[in-house]
Amino acid sequence: MRILLVEDEPRMAAALRAGLEIKHGMVMDHVTTMADAEMVAGNPGYDAILLDRQLPDGDGIQLVPRLRGRGVTLPIIVITAKGEVPDRIAGLEIGADDYLAKPFVFDELLARLRAVMRRPNDLRPNRMVVGRLAFDQAARDMLVGDTPLDLTRREFLVLECLMRRAGRMVPRAVLMEAVFGFDDEIQSNALDSHISRLRRKLEAEEARVVINVVRGLGYLLREAP
The missing domain is CATH 1.10.10.10 (Winged helix-like DNA-binding domain superfamily/Winged helix DNA-binding domain)
Structure with a gap:
């Protein structure tokens, strides 16, 4: 499983890399801006995107409709400190598949990541x-x-x-x-x-x-x- 992480906070990125790559055997590519994410997100091989909102070049959820408009259908989980109900609604309505407020328990992120990978239209056998x-x-x-x-x-x-x-x-x-x-x-x-x-x-x-x-x-x- 290959994950694209869009996160500008070094400690958070390092913690996620340790959890996803070292502990759970995934491959994680890490970028820090929306511009870089938009450049690489359409590459074949990614299974999901983890997306922060507070990025150096703007609000990360604005990346979601841009990717969807280009035909990128990868599951996107927004991970952010902006966890109020209106923020979560805005993220989901703009096209994200899930929304997780920081701080979070890593096992919950892992469970949500696995859940969005099990889409109803995914006909692959388990x-x-x-x-x-x-x-x-x-x-x-x-x-x-x-x-x-x-x-x-x-x-x-x-x-x-x-x-x-x-x-x-x-x-x-x-x-x-x-x-x-x-x-x-x-x-x-x-x-x-x-x-x-x-x-x-x-x-x-x-x-x-x-x-x-x-x-x-x-x-x-x-x-x-």
Whole structure:
């Protein structure tokens, strides 16, 4: 899961990065202004936006209709110190999916984030299965049979991206966007190293899946013959 955070307060941004990336294995890109957010929000690969209101270049909720007008349908959660009822109503009526007042408990933010990801029109199955490998989207678990697969955060993100597109070639650029934030320092062979370790773990656990390389283009996950 890849999140775009629009927040100009360094301590809040650092706390959210620690919670979402380190503790829950998500990728988070961080910008501090509406202008920067508008530039990157339309990029493929984001699953949701966390948006502060009090930004250096204006009220963050004004970004919502601008993004919606460009066809950006990502779930948007406004996180702000402006938590009075009229403020919450204004945020929701302008097109945000949820509104959370600061200070908040991190677990509540996480629950709300998961809730907006479960839209009624999202027809994806909650549990994806290829061979003996299963991805439980709600619990965010990778299982072989009933046994959790021991993965690093990056390995999980690679496998999640491949599972969501099982049977189809996933371009390298899509995998890189799913796994690495734009502030990460990335070595040229980083993705290939993660794929190599994943193959070994899946084979050791007899997951009955293979990750094929499509030379020069990307990777494909499929059930083993």
